[in-house]
Amino acid sequence: MRCIKERILKEFREEVRQQGLRFSMDDLAARLGVSKKTIYKYYSSKAEILEEMIDQTIENMEEKAAAIIQDEQLTLVEKLKGVMAVAPDHYDLTDVRILNQMKRFFPEQWEKLDHFLQSDWDQIKSLVEQGVEKGYIKDYNVSLMMKVIIASINTTLDQSFYLNNQITTEEALEDIVEILLGGILENN
Missing domain, CATH: 1.10.10.60 (Homeodomain-like)
Incomplete structure (x- = not known):
């Protein structure tokens, strides 16, 4: 089965x-x-298959982030970079075209995925706060830093830009993280 x-x-x-x-x-x-x-x-129904796909995507991303955070061999900055660059194994649900269709035709499933994409930032926020506390990250307003981080990472939802510029989603996430952290790290 x-x-x-x-x-x-x-x-x-x-x-x-x-x-x-x-x-x-x-x-x-x-x-x-x-x-x-x-x-x-x-x-x-088709909605039930979509729901399972969403559940698997969320679970996959949460497992990856948890493994990074629990890796005691990584520094705080390495953990932050890793968690910020966590990407799903499948990008089907992280394309703005699909999200728009989901919002229109499968609103319950869209709400679940949108909630995850908008609210599951606690791990990154915690790492940023620890970084500020330890002096690795400049002491800017954490809420503002989180807004910039979330907005930057969510640009990968518009995959047409990355396809037109021949950038994979993985490359985009890695570069976004490097750009963000290169600007907020106290010591480069």
């Missing part, structure tokens, strides 16, 4: 990549080479 669900999710992601969220369950069934009835054995 787990294998078929993973396959459905994988092909759902591919449909999202190619068509956005405007594909039909018939399209997904054709891609999988199964009937819609088979899909409905595992998922009651």
Whole structure:
């Protein structure tokens, strides 16, 4: 059972990549080479598949951030850089085109993902506060620093800019982090 669900999710992601969220369950069934009835054995709706995809994306990003924070071999600055550059394994849900479609056609799922994208910054804020306290980061208003960090990282949601400039999302995140920290670190 787990294998078929993973396959459905994988092909759902591919449909999202190619068509956005405007594909039909018939399209997904054709891609999988199964009937819609088979899909409905595992998922009651397209929204439910999307919901699981969102849950996996959030869980994946949270696990990556937790592993970085718990790594005792990393310095505070390395942890901050690592957590700021955490990216999902799949970028399907971090494209502004997909987010706009989700907002319009799947508002409940969009709210869940948007809430995560807007509010799950506590780890970074804590690291920034520790950095200020230890003198690694200049003592600017932390709320303002967080606003700049969040806005900068969220620019990766507009993937068309990065594609047009031949920059991968990973490269963009790494460079954004370097730009931000190069400007706020006390000692370079």
